[in-house]
Amino acid sequence: MIIQTHSPIDHYDRCELLLACQVGAFFQTSEKIDILLQDILQTTVNSLEFHHAGLVLLPHGKPAVCWHADKVAGAGKNPGQQLSLNKFLALTGKKGKKVRKMLEPLQPVVATTLPVLLKSGDPVSIMEIGIFGTQRHIAQYMLVKAVSVARHIADTLQESFFQRQKDPHLRKLAVWLEMINTISSTLDIREVLHVVCQLTADFFSAKSCIYLLDDKEQTLIPAVGVGSYDPVLRKKFKALRGTKPFPAITRAVEAQQPVIVTPANRKRLLNPEIIRDFAYGWMVLAPILSKDRAIGVMQVDRPLETGGFNQEETEIIFAIARATAIAMENAQLIEMLGQKEQILHQLVNKMITAQEDERKRVAADLHDGIIQSLIAVWYRLQRITPPAEGCYAEWQADLGDLTRLLNEQIMEIRRMLYDLRPIILDNYGLFPAVESYLQNLQEKNNIAVDLSIQGKGENLNSRIEITLFRILQEALTNVLKHAKASIVKVELTNGDDIVSLIVQDNGSGMDAALLSTDHYPQRLGLAGIQERALLLSGTCKIESWPGKGTRISITIPIPEQAEEILQNKSEGRTGSNDHQASDR
Structure with a gap:
């Protein structure tokens, strides 16, 4: 994790820091405390890019005590030109009253709180921290520095009172209290x-x-x-x-x-x-x-x-x-x-969009292709009459054309069904489905595919098979869209307790930095592959080298399959020896 150290502050920005804390009636200032607090505030405006910095302590039932520092006027107890401090003093009045969220009426750009323990036996006080007079993104940046200043001021006050009380254990307790609050808040x-x-x-x-x-x-x-x-x-x-x-x-x-x-x-x-x-x-x-x-x-x-x-x-x-x-x-x-949630939202949106696009494509294919052809067949059937003497050959030719046209539409419907979900995957299992899919891919696209299938030939859990098949489809879709590859190697291995899939191409590849989770929202295909693997307790490793290609390695554990095999057989799915056959 890299912590940014550059500053977004414009030199002309009039950023104000205001700290306010209610304290017990015991509180009394001193020359030493005055000097220390004024020095802290002056350092704040000199070194931490605040234009104004103010601190107000409100002893219960007593007048408020304030300190102020300005880049121009310096430090002192006069509020000077700090608008937030002047407004706060006008709202609080002369006597300090116990009020929660003291800075809220001033509407700070950003605000937070810090616990302060000043005296044994007293309840924990809350120091409120507010940033005023600047833009929100700058205020968020400055709030980190403001909390550090508030912590330093609280420690200075605690040190003064704990020295009087001679109670080091109370001092340690205060430190841990503030540590816990900071970490949890x-x-x-x-x-x-x-x-x-x-x-x-x-x-x-x-x-x-x-x-x-x-x-x-x-x-x-x-x-x-x-x-x-x-x-x-x-x-x-x-x-x-x-x-x-x-x-x-x-x-x-x-x-x-x-x-x-x-x-x-x-x-x-x-x-x-x-x-x-x-x-x-x-x-x-x-x-x-x-x-x-x-x-x-x-x-x-x-x-x-x-x-x-x-x-x-x-x-x-x-x-x-x-x-x-x-x-x-x-x-x-x-x-x-947060990143996962963002990715999941985008994946759901992509799934819904893909579903609607698929429906549009199927509807268009049916309307523009199959339905038009079937209408043409229907009209031609309406015109067919028993052949007159000497016209038998023409009548036979018409029937042959209609038979050919119907056969083409049957093949088109089969193609659409295969695109939606390959029947071969349900009937024969993953390995024949992969072989058939890769052969069709090579025939339709100018790319060579080298397939290697190793291990046992028996069918897998149906969830594993459809997951690996969809991952293969997504990976190869990415190759065809982005990689500009000439060859793809696919390795499918069925082991005793795991099944693995490796897809590697020789395409353009990408910078390894783009494979981090920070960039996944821009690469939903890769995020989808990883999420599919994780849903089955699997692992997904994506490696890429600019100009040398990309390799996706998927490993999924194989659960006990006895019940699944019985279920597959009851549903009419073929056994382990059938994967040699193909409907290609």
Whole structure:
């Protein structure tokens, strides 16, 4: 999975961020909190492309407290020119009242929430996050950054109050509460990664970043980095895209356990250029594991002059990495289900369209061909009279023409029935039906077909036979329409417990990237083939090489067939030796 890092923001866009949170009556601001919050908001507008950023805390029964930062005016407690903040303060009044969905009357472009636990014994507060003054697609992009800012502000407030309470266990509880809420409340993987990194960085007073791994190229994909990442450091971080993992990451991936880097071993575990560019001192690298393989690595690091990470901190980081993996898996599953649903809708639409097209074709064939010919036969029969003396030969010729015409229409009806469903498939089974179909295909199209049938000759489950026959038809239709091939190889193998079908052509092929599920909605033929195989618990492997052709490999397990064979015999279907015969 690749995380986009480019920005869609227009430099003239006036994007506003507004954060609002109801807090208990205990809340009191201080000079230290003022400085910290104003600094966070100013960094938000300077570095994260917001034009305005505002924060409002509403202590119950007390006046609202707000902070604001603007690209032009700077930071402070004056709302300045931020329209959303001014409107919000006008709506809330002087005294804070407990109200749900505080930002809803302002109609933000997009909005979300974040849980905040500020004091032991108090209920969990909700911080509302709203984006204003921009287009929806930009707001969705900025919301990920906004959640990260909100997480940082919540951590700053929590740290202030937890220091007073001297309760580290409450602090850990708050971290896990917010982690669980984030993972369960969003399916946006970018938002999950940003919030998790921000939470981790704040909790450990460190920098935090996540690398994803490119399975194909075995290289790094820098996904997100938070903490003291200045513009220069961010540029270096992004420049690691496409590079090989450094030894510490490789060890964490292979061992599937956290790796601790210290000043004593960092030259062994880090490349010289990594040490030079990032000045890493103390590090924990925890693998993000999905289905027993590493899909990424979470890194938490501190500079040399600070302390290292103890065992408990390392375990917490590893637990966060595991939770992140679960969130990523859930997001990918939902994305796959969405794609599947879209494909199924399109397949149903294609099926309905194909059904209607088939009905139109049959109706046209009957009306324009067979019916017209039968009408002509009827008229000619009306004119036939007993032959006069000396006209017997002419009368015989008329009967011969009518007999020939009727025979042609009988053959045409048989052709139509064969196109709808080959009778040979029902009467003799898959293997003769395939032989007959491929012979007709070669006769009608300028293409050579090499057929190989191996294994047992007995009939298969009727569902398997019709599925494989339709897959073969779809695959060969794709070849004739798109591949520009001169030869097709078809291999049909009936084994003891599986039956397999391989269709390979020497045509134009396609880029392998187009075979991913992301592109299946544009390739419904391939999607239909795969869905047919999956319905019988089978597998479908599609390989293609530009300029060298395509190969489709289908494998379907054979269930117990005793009852099916008895059923086929009771329906008059021939036995295993009959597949040698053909009605061709």
